[in-house]
Amino acid sequence: MTTTGRRRPGRRPGSADTRGEILAAARKIFAEKGYDKATIRGIAREAGVDPALVHHYFASKDGIFVAAMELPVNPEEFVPLLTAGPREEIGERLVRFILTITSDAQARQPVLALMRTAMTNEQVVGMVREFMTHALLAKVAEALGVPPLRMEVAFAQMFGVVLVRYVIQLEPLASADIEELIELLAPTIQRYIDGS
């Protein structure tokens, strides 16, 4: 295998274009194989580059997935953010983080696009399911020592709020102040985490 692309022979390795081609290859491979079975090696092969170059750009499979789907946050950054600070405030930190990130239209747009596609496309829903299970929720559940079912019910609360707020746009939730929502939602998430 060489760093010469199959589709654009002669392009320089490491150019902006190479990164874009790796991401395009990653989207194809993730959709075809799902998250679990996709490999950095397979993505590199599809892009016609050396696997080391993929590692150089994205560090991990999580990193490539997040970049390929244009997600606003990497699970690897998300976990330390939750575990830093008092445990009795994790609910508030998690709710504030999700509501703040999704309040930025540019940050939430790719997440909503992915969810919309997942709702109607079996391949994409499989990819999202595997990513959520093994890269996101399992890591958070393990880091916090929370049973996966509780983590998923907490996720369902926040997922539902984001959909009702930004997709269905029900009022008053669509225009509600973040602080008011944190007051309502933080105790819910905290209870799921505490196991009470």
Next chain:
Amino acid sequence: MTTTGRRRPGRRPGSADTRGEILAAARKIFAEKGYDKATIRGIAREAGVDPALVHHYFASKDGIFVAAMELPVNPEEFVPLLTAGPREEIGERLVRFILTITSDAQARQPVLALMRTAMTNEQVVGMVREFMTHALLAKVAEALGVPPLRMEVAFAQMFGVVLVRYVIQLEPLASADIEELIELLAPTIQRYIDGS
């Protein structure tokens, strides 16, 4: 206006076909005008029947909407079900009702189909938004004396659970026992209703 259909002249008023034509007309009118602006008169006109016949079949605009979208439950039946019985058990009744109804594949299929379409279609999302706001959530919120924002956050929890369980199909939530889910979710919904 007569009971003679525009598309099938000569068919008998009140035949099975008339009911189907009213529902087809209703789907068209709800999609075009939204829930709020659709009227029984307008649906009757579109179907080429007398408004009295539409009333005879479906009693109310809610009734037509529920039948046209093949929803498994009418808000008019939903409210008495919640208000019957002790107030401190509303959370449990609501969670049990939603999880039981959605556990039936035939009952949940049209709800999921409507939600899938709403995720990607502006007209349909408008119709769903108006129906949820004015026919479903406002009635439940008013009957229970709960602020609409709290009712919407409770709805978001259950909506999220149904999506994660049946669309994304994350395990262990997808296979979780209903009683285990009620134990997790009922206190959440009860707290939103109690206002604590």
